[in-house]
Amino acid sequence: MSEKRKRVAIVGIGNTEKPGNIHPFQTWKELVANAAYEAIGDAKGLKPREIDGAVIAYHGEGVNEQGGIGGSVADLLGIAPAPVFPHSMNCSGSAVALNTGWEMVASGKYKRVLVMGFEKEGDNINYTENINISFDTEYDYTFGFRHRDGFELMSNYYMKHYGYKDYKAYAAMSYAAHMYGRMNPKASVYGKPMPALESLETPSSCFSMMGEGAAAAILVPEEDAYLYTDHPVYIQGISLACTSHYIAHRVGEEPMGPAFPAGLRREETYGQSAALIAAARDAYEMAGITAKDIDLAQVYDLTAGSFWFLDGLGITEYGKGAQYFIDGKALLDGGAVPINTDGGNIARGHASGADGLNQVIENVIQLREEAKERQVKDANCAVAACVGSAFAHMTVIVLTNDQFKI
Amino acid sequence: MSAEFQEQIYRHTTASCTRSWRERRGRYLLEGTRCKDCGAVHYPRRTVCSSCNGRNLEPYRHPSSGTIIMANICWQATGVHFGYGENIPRISTVIRLDDGVTVLAEITDTDLDKIVEGARVEMVLKKLHRESNSTWMYGYKFVVVEEGEDQSDESADT
Numbered sequence: 118m119s120e121k122r123k124r125v126a127i128v129g130i131g132n133t134e135k136p137g138n139i140h141p142f143q144t145w146k147e148l149v150a151n152a153a154y155e156a157i158g159d160a161k162g163l164k165p166r167e168i169d170g171a172v173i174a175y176h177g178e179g180v181n182e183q184g185g186i187g188g189s190v191a192d193l194l195g196i197a198p199a200p201v202f203p204h205s206m207n208c209s210g211s212a213v214a215l216n217t218g219w220e221m222v223a224s225g226k227y228k229r230v231l232v233m234g235f236e237k238e239g240d241n242i243n244y245t246e247n248i249n250i251s252f253d254t255e256y257d258y259t260f261g262f263r264h265r266d267g268f269e270l271m272s273n274y275y276m277k278h279y280g281y282k283d284y285k286a287y288a289a290m291s292y293a294a295h296m297y298g299r300m301n302p303k304a305s306v307y308g309k310p311m312p313a314l315e316s317l318e319t320p321s322s323c324f325s326m327m328g329e330g331a332a333a334a335i336l337v338p339e340e341d342a343y344l345y346t347d348h349p350v351y352i353q354g355i356s357l358a359c360t361s362h363y364i365a366h367r368v369g370e371e372p373m374g375p376a377f378p379a380g381l382r383r384e385e386t387y388g389q390s391a392a393l394i395a396a397a398r399d400a401y402e403m404a405g406i407t408a409k410d411i412d413l414a415q416v417y418d419l420t421a422g423s424f425w426f427l428d429g430l431g432i433t434e435y436g437k438g439a440q441y442f443i444d445g446k447a448l449l450d451g452g453a454v455p456i457n458t459d460g461g462n463i464a465r466g467h468a469s470g471a472d473g474l475n476q477v478i479e480n481v482i483q484l485r486e487e488a489k490e491r492q493v494k495d496a497n498c499a500v501a502a503c504v505g506s507a508f509a510h511m512t513v514i515v516l517t518n519d520q521f522k523i
Numbered sequence: 524m525s526a527e528f529q530e531q532i533y534r535h536t537t538a539s540c541t542r543s544w545r546e547r548r549g550r551y552l553l554e555g556t557r558c559k560d561c562g563a564v565h566y567p568r569r570t571v572c573s574s575c576n577g578r579n580l581e582p583y584r585h586p587s588s589g590t591i592i593m594a595n596i597c598w599q600a601t602g603v604h605f606g607y608g609e610n611i612p613r614i615s616t617v618i619r620l621d622d623g624v625t626v627l628a629e630i631t632d633t634d635l636d637k638i639v640e641g642a643r644v645e646m647v648l649k650k651l652h653r654e655s656n657s658t659w660m661y662g663y664k665f666v667v668v669e670e671g672e673d674q675s676d677e678s679a680d681t
Contacts, residue, residue, distance in 0.1 A: 365627040
């Protein structure tokens with residue numbers, strides 16, 4: 118990116134405690150309002166009515182049985198007639214919402230933008246059925262396939278072709294997540310006993326803790342950041358890449374047209390996500406960084422997903438992502454890039470519509486140096502990468518603070 | 524027959540017959556598309572060519588045999604669709620058909636230890652599940668075949 122782009126600052130954050138739990142006494146509106154007002158309160162001096170634009174992500178009308186959500190949210194938060202743009206992009210929804218929020222501020226039209234995402238799965242008896250609609254549906258959902266099947270197919274493929282024969286990598290990844298989760302007061306596992314490493318050597322220790330929650334962030338132009346906070350965090354690079362939902366396309370016909378990432382052979386991508394690699398390259402180019410500049414990363418941990426996230430983000434070579442966890446490098450004292458410092462989906466909890474923002478919120482806390490016992494030392498550049506459906510939409514977000522030097 | 528699929532449906536989006544009827548040739552015959560401009564073949568059928576962005580596509584019937592290239596057997600029923608809850612384990616595979624196209628499909632009537640990468644498979648037409656509008660869905664599954672064995676007679680030529 119040759120021309121210098123105006124940066125957007127994150128000056129307020131808020132999210133639901135224990136996003137891996139069901140919150141039966143709260144409606145989706147209460148979850149959203151609580152997170153949004155926590156973020157507004159975090160941006161010192163910001164008044165709700167000063168918000169001139171908003172974005173909200175959720176799983177969509179079919180899943181949450183709440184349509185036309187923009188109007189409801191503007192009314193709920195008392196920010197009408199400010200526009201509220203809706204997104205439904207599966208688990209990456211709120212990271213996609215952040216993309217839109219960034220564009221709204223970067224365009225110069227909006228000055229105080231509220232970005233939100235939520236999940237309220239317990240309100241829908243058919244949730245497990247309906248969440249599978251967020252596929253392409255004609256040839257996968259109709260045949261009884263779930264996102265989970267897609268993830269497991271790709272995981273088996275990755276583990277087999279890179280020579281991982283047991284569940285040690287899943288155990289190490291899950292163990293790291295549980296360690297971090299016990300240092301994060303907002304994580305679902307906080308205060309609970311730590312599982313033994315050996316007990317996690319199972320095919321199911323790599324699964325998310327599904328739950329409900331909301332997350333919110335306030336975006337303002339870079340020049341206004343210090344009006345609301347002493348420790349602004351900047352969106353240095355941001356990208357969304359989309360490809361086919363159909364899992365067979367991962368190893369079949371070219372899903373991304375002629376722009377398949379260079380240097381990667383389609384027939385031998387072994388569960389690698391072409392969309393992730395494209396998004397990472399785009400976000401790094403915009404931020405002017407390489408993988409070596411990254412101080413910590415939040416990735417979407419589900420099955421072997423974390424492993425090919427590390428590969429795709431360039432933190433490890435292709436196929437070495439699982440070994441990275443086995444070697445303990447994801448931990449605070451691992452001597453490398455700490456991964457999922459809030460506990461990730463496994464231990465923080467996975468409220469899918471809020472997930473992308475929960476990752477960003479953890480990075481903001483780290484870059485503000487407010488993470489206490491889980492603080493990564495000298496963290497100035499943090500990456501969050503999220504997935505929607507089984508690697509159909511990939512987001513990569515690079516955040517930096519004032520100490521960051523390229 | 525319906526005893527195999529008895530599951531309560533409370534308030535669920537009611538499917539339209541038209542929607543599954545439109546895709547009948549894809550589901551029953553493995554019919555996708557072929558680009559008349561660049562020759563690329565696709566499955567499922569496309570309306571824009573994924574290789575050259577051409578709009579000049581024609582129906583194209585893919586071969587009904589292929590090879591398993593990804594396989595997964597899942598014993599956990601979490602998030603399983605209505606109509607599939609009794610059908611555990613869920614067997615998912617990605618199959619490369621003999622013309623190179625890849626298909627997401629279930630394997631049926633096969634011992635689990637034979638569902639491995641590299642196994643040869645042949646398409647069969649099966650009853651899938653009962654839709655919320657009470658009609659039955661049909662579509663392809665695959666069976667693992669030994670070399671020389673031919674199961675295609677009663678399935679692909681329907």
